[in-house]
Amino acid sequence: MRADARSDFDDLLNRQEDQTESGSLWIQKLQYLQDFIEFSQVSHLTLDKSGRVLNCNLMMGTLLRIHRSMLIGQSM
Secondary structure, eight states, X not given: OOSOHHHHHHHHHTOSSOOSHHXXXXXXXXXXXXXXXXXXXSOOEEEOTTXXXXXXXXXXXXXHTSOHHHHTTOBO
């Protein structure tokens, strides 16, 4: 199991085997969910078991007044 949840999510979006209509719909739903979380007015933070930041949305960076790329990999 990979420690990076974001890359796992991206792997779901990029699956080449899902070329059927139902697969295409699944990809569209995942993309919608990803955009919903990314641009939500509610902050979102994903941590690994040791408390390191794996991912956060734009609102989390805004609330903490730090660019979110500087949060990735930091311990909480």
